[in-house]
Amino acid sequence: MTRRLTLLGLALLVVPALVRGLWFYQGVYWRRSPVSTPEYASFTVPLPPLSTAEAPAARNASPGAHVLVDQSHANNFLAAELEPLLREVSAHGGQVEFLTSSDSGSLATRLAAATALVVAAPNAPFMRDEVQRIEAFVGRGGRVLVLTDPTRGSPQYDSYYSDTSTPLDDSSAANTLLAPFEITVADDYLYNLNENEGNFRNVLLTHFAASPLTADLGRVAFYAAHSIASPTGLALIYADENTLTSRTDRGGDLAAAVLAANERVLVIGDLTFLAPPYDHVADNARWISNLASFLLGGEPSRAPTDFPYIFSGPVVVQALGELEMSTDLITALSSLQSALDESGLALTISESPKATANRIVLATYADQEELSPFLGGFEIGLPGADGDPLGTGELQLPGWRTLDASAVGLMLVARNEGQTTLTLIGADASALIELISALATHDFSMCIGQEGIAACATGPADLASLDFAFADNDFTALDGGLP
């Protein structure tokens, strides 16, 4: 009895707590495995891959190598960013000039002096005539390097002070220039989440087409790059399958650099790789050196309309045959001197200049024998020469009908190992004066042109009377700019 009562008492004391405890607590929380957190101490900042070899020296420039850097299209870059490339160009004899929108000379005029053109991150479109002149420049052998960059999508200039039209993103602006070369820069960026250079948009590229431009390259790093498409161009640098385009989030056949137009136009989807410190990451220094070689290798043929930029050094005037240096002729030559002065070039007169001198040769059609060394390669039939056996007084130009030599003067530009010769041929001294005047005033409105040749109406005749029709011939009307 006593024991039962004691147990009952204990139960009455304990059971309520037990019931309440079990009402609320039905087990014990027990974690099976410890909570894991990231091993923060093991994380390190990714470092850039460094090149194992010094960049090779860029080859020496062609005589008169002249790289024009366009800054007239709301270009969104700092000159310092191109410095590693332009330093290479300058160090190897190339001359570098910038063209800004406030410069007096137009792109067309300045191209006349250039052997290569660099267009970086444009944000204003290229006008139709600019495109045509750049196309002609490339056709004559000039090199064009177009650098685009997804980080330069909009201009950093005050539109209030800009005379450009509505700014475009850099790929659209570049495409206005690149359309004739069948190259399209995509409005995208490449990225690689698998293996990159410190950030997903900094892509490491290891696939290269065989070209002097990619010689000795193992890996280059681009710091945000557009993809570039060209049905006819060469995908010079292209991405692996893990590198995707932001446009579709897909990879495969994505080129970051394309070479086109007989290897004269190079388009790169990135600009940042040029700028320190990225210029020394991976094989970028070597790549930049190769780019400098590309720019230095341009040697465009010259046209008379490129005067005075066809010359890169002092010029000697040489009169052939019986041509007299009359007062009128010397006066006309003085106007040429003024034009050459603007380019810092001196003009002298000599009867027997050195063979290596740049020269302006003055002659009449009558000076057949003396002229012959200067006509090589032009395939011109002068009146009374072999091309005019009947002595009709007619002038035969390649791909052209015969012309009346008495009313037409010729300007011929020939380059040979850095030496430039401009040969002016007319019916007489007054015709030569008219040709000189056209050169000095850069007025070629009475001329038609072909590569290296301009045929200009002299005397009382005009283009119409000379039947300078444009159909069925290889000549183009000149208006003071490049053909």
Add this chain to the structure above:
Amino acid sequence: MNMRAWKLSALGPAWRWVGLALLLAAGILVALLIPRPVVGTIYLNTPIEAVSAREVIAQIDEARNNPRVRAVVLVLDSPGGTVADTEAVYLELARLRGAKPVVSTIGTMAASGAYYLAVGSDFIFAMPTSQVGNVGVIGSLPPRPSVVEDVASTGPYKLFGGPRDSFLRQLEAVKVGFIQAVSLGRGERLMLTTEEIARGEIYLGSDALRLGLVDALGGPSQAAAHAARMAHIAHYAVADLRELAGLPAATFVPFFYMAEDGRATAYPLEAGLFLLYVPPAEGRQP
């Protein structure tokens, strides 16, 4: 007094019942000393910055030290915040989880740093249209180093913190930590690869469930029920840990840049590294 007199059996029948009743009353009183378990709730509906992180950590401390609190629900509605503050909360959550279960529930958004915290819990609920994910790091690059004439300093980066390039690479190191936190937190439930996570996408809650970024669709009450189940408690009470911790009502802390027209942008007021979602609708950075 004779000890025998205290035995129930020594009492008369009436007094026996009185004694039993007293024992029962004592038992009930003892039972009442057993506290009703509490599922503590922490609300994070602001960016994660110094003040909000400090308050959340205070609530985590309260949850850890208060024996009544047997489980915690973290109610998230945040675009994320600073890296260091997020990591501080994340590590405190990890300590708490060693002792008590933590369940997250996502309201409108748990992006970037807020999702960092979510993966630091044992179970994640989301609404079908919650915005979930945005794994990654952002930050404004420091200015290009230059000489500042009016401020003297003792090193090239004293005023700037470091080269711009180094800053970019630091983002990557922070990202690795974030992704590892996601991998550790979600484990085999995660259906995305590391690269897919690193894309920084925001998913709808329903998609996030399919991809293993969250565990179930539901709100705070489901989260509390799940937390209670994990803690093996029933008939629990839900309590705001802010009140239990004795914290004052949350105060507004300016975190985002205010435009000149007084409109708040989605960009942080101060430079730094952020685990933050910045909506694209805001347009350009000020």
